[in-house]
Amino acid sequence: LSGVVRWREPADPDRPEKIPGVGVEFLFADELQRERIQHLVRSLQPPVTVSASAVPFRVLLVEDNAFVQELFQFSVNCLHEEHLAATILTVRSVTDGPEAVELQAREFFDLAIVDHFLPTMNGCEVIQRFRATERGARLPILAVSVGGEEIKRLAYDCGADLFLDKPVLHTQLAGALLVLLARTWKIGSDGE
Numbered sequence: 161l162s163g164v165v166r167w168r169e170p171a172d173p174d175r176p177e178k179i180p181g182v183g184v185e186f187l188f189a190d191e192l193q194r195e196r197i198q199h200l201v202r203s204l205q206p207p208v209t210v211s212a213s214a215v216p217f218r219v220l221l222v223e224d225n226a227f228v229q230e231l232f233q234f235s236v237n238c239l240h241e242e243h244l245a246a247t248i249l250t251v252r253s254v255t256d257g258p259e260a261v262e263l264q265a266r267e268f269f270d271l272a273i274v275d276h277f278l279p280t281m282n283g284c285e286v287i288q289r290f291r292a293t294e295r296g297a298r299l300p301i302l303a304v305s306v307g308g309e310e311i312k313r314l315a316y317d318c319g320a321d322l323f324l325d326k327p328v329l330h331t332q333l334a335g336a337l338l339v340l341l342a343r344t345w346k347i348g349s350d351g352e
Contacts, residue, residue, distance in 0.1 A: 161197065162187040166294065183294035217247035220272040222260040222286060223304075224279060228326070229253050232273055232304075235333040243338070257281025261289045264296055271340060276305030276315060284318040291319040300340035304328055 167183040188194040219236050223229045233251055240249040252267070254260045256279050264272070272290065276283035283303055290296030303320035305311045312323045322336050 161193075185294075215247050217244050217249050218267070218269045218271075219249070219251045220260065220264060220269040221251055221253045222255075222257070222272065222274040222278065222283070223253065224255040224275065224277075228275070229255075231328075231330070232333065235330050235337070236273075238330070239334055239337050239341075243341070255279070257283070257286040257289075260286050264290055264299075265293060268295060269299060271337065272299055272301045274301060274303050274320070276303060276307060276311050284314050287315070287318040287320055300343060302333075302336055302340060 163184045163186045165182055166185045169181045169183075186194075186197060188197065217240065221229060221232055221236070223232060233253070236251055237249070240247070252263060252269075254263060258280055260272075260274070261281070274283045274286050278286070283305065287301055287303065290299055290301065301320050301322075303312075303315035303318075303323045304326055305315070305323075306326045308325065312325070315323045321340055324332055324336055
């Protein structure tokens with residue numbers, strides 16, 4: 161298997177929340193090899209165990225309605241207090257797609273909540289742009305919107321992991337976030 165280094169993120173002592181790393185693009189011989197390697201990589205990634213070391217937990221909230229933004233922020237805070245209290249929560253809220261894409265390209269996030277109907281660029285375009293990046297390829301993404309089955313299908317086709325119809329109840333949002341986070345953080349199954 162061959163690869164090319166596409167980006168390097170050095171450690172920055174002035175910004176401890178910035179996670180260092182290297183982005184490598186694999187060069188696959190064919191689609192079958194790509195699928196096999198992707199399956200192998202997914203199976204080798206253990207869930208992150210939250211410890212008392214206060215690791216950062218970063219959420220990107222892409223929502224143009226201030227009231228809905230507050231509701232989602234409340235749900236994320238509740239989830240954090242109940243399941244991830246050992247982490248340091250940061251929620252970055254933006255109101256349009258281009259700002260979300262720019263922010264996601266610069267910063268690491270553990271979770272994204274993306275509304276579909278946004279000014280300038282819709283949520284589907286935002287999700288596709290996220291998925292096209294090294295950081296965004298594995299980012300757990302919850303899409304939310306009015307619009308019913310058509311928007312839901314579109315969101316999944318664009319790469320959303322889960323979809324909720326608006327209006328979203330706090331319990332629905334909390335449940336969806338737990339499902340997403342159980343894939344990458346060790347929560348929900350043993351009472352943590």
